[in-house]
Amino acid sequence: MRKLLLKNLLQAPLTEAPPAENETLVAELARTLDRTARRRLGRSLAIREVDAGSCNGCELEIHALNNVFYDLERFGLRFVASPRHADVLLVTGPVTRNMREALERTYRATPDPKWVVAVGDCARDGGIFGDSYACAGGVSGIIPIDLHIPGCPPNPTILLEGLIALVETSS
Numbered sequence: 118m119r120k121l122l123l124k125n126l127l128q129a130p131l132t133e134a135p136p137a138e139n140e141t142l143v144a145e146l147a148r149t150l151d152r153t154a155r156r157r158l159g160r161s162l163a164i165r166e167v168d169a170g171s172c173n174g175c176e177l178e179i180h181a182l183n184n185v186f187y188d189l190e191r192f193g194l195r196f197v198a199s200p201r202h203a204d205v206l207l208v209t210g211p212v213t214r215n216m217r218e219a220l221e222r223t224y225r226a227t228p229d230p231k232w233v234v235a236v237g238d239c240a241r242d243g244g245i246f247g248d249s250y251a252c253a254g255g256v257s258g259i260i261p262i263d264l265h266i267p268g269c270p271p272n273p274t275i276l277l278e279g280l281i282a283l284v285e286t287s288s
């Protein structure tokens with residue numbers, strides 16, 4: 118027992134080192150997104166996230182936008198609890214048959230003008246879950262989408278670049 122304790126105390130942690138992320142780039146992207154949203158909408162961007170059946174990998178990257186490292190709320194990027202307060206729906210995963218109606222109702226509950234962003238490879242066409250009996254396919258087959266952000270999963274930098282492109286190019 119003592120040997121095991123000693124070994125555990127002396128060995129290096131088993132967790133991997135965090136990926137090298139360019140803090141300045143992330144902060145600049147977030148500021149650009151905030152500036153663009155304020156120009157287009159007159160205020161910061163409100164986002165409602167919808168997990169339509171993902172493995173949660175995409176959610177981990179989306180949640181990272183709010184963690185202490187990225188902390189993007191300081192730039193005005195806000196996640197809201199209700200679609201009625203949202204400008205953007207971020208939808209992840211293949212749409213499962215169980216989530217199909219919930220996604221349609223969430224879309225209808227979001228006021229116009231609204232944008233829908235499908236996040237991750239599964240959101241495009243069902244991805245690795247596409248052949249499952251429980252899967253109704255990609256997001257665009259259920260509700261109209263404005264942008265697809267590819268990746269499995271896309272990291273926070275790619276998510277920010279996608280949102281900037283969306284707000285800049287939409288009228």
Ligand code: SF4
Nearest residue numbers: 171174237238239269
């Ligand atoms: S794209 Fe990858 S991380 Fe995202 S839901 Fe699909 S399998 Fe999971």
